[in-house]
Every structure is written in structure tokens, then in C-alpha cells.
Amino acid sequence: MIVTTTNSIEGKQIEQYLGLVSGEVILGANVVRDFLASITDIIGGRSGTYESKLAEGRDMAVEEMVKKARNMGANAVIGVDLDFETLRDDMMMCIATGTAVKVKE
Secondary structure, eight states, X not given: OEEOSSSSOTTOOXXXXXXXXXXXXXXXXXXXXXXXXXXXXXXXXXOHHHHHHHHXXXXXXXXXXXXXXXXXTOSEEEEEEEEEEEEETTEEEEEEEEEEEEEOO
């Protein structure tokens, strides 16, 4: 399945717009505790622990969105947007949204 942030796919013709699809994931992540526990990650100016949590949330949300698009009969999702929010000190939410479409093969 093609997944893109653009509103079109170069070289492909959109045959049908099937509707909005989303994938939502809420992860338990005590960012402060993990951040302090992985202080060695910070020395380089980045936290590998936090980045891996973000990547995990993103991947899970996109996977859920793609699954919903497939169930609608889509073979692509366009206009994908990713949002991340911290709900509390120990919870993180990632939402992937896009438009499920059928493109000419």
C-alpha cells in the first residue's frame, strides 16, 4: 500500500476517494523516568529512548490506519498527517490520519 503525505501520487491516477482513515495509539511511557534512566543518550544532544518511543507510536498508528484503509478497499492513503501529544507524565498519544483512495494500478 502506498502511504504518502502528499495529496497526489506521481504517475498514479486516483480513481476513487473512499474517505478519512485514522490510527490512534496511546502508549504508556514515563518519559521523565526513561529520560533520566538513559542520561547517556542525552550527551550527544538526543535521547534515543524517547526517539524510539516516538517511532514505535508512529509505526503503530500508521499500521492501524493502513489496516482500516485496506478494509475499505483502498490501495493507497494520501495526505497523511501525524500528530503526537503527551496526555500525562506517563502517557503519549500518536494519531495518523489520511484519505483512503483507490489508484489505478
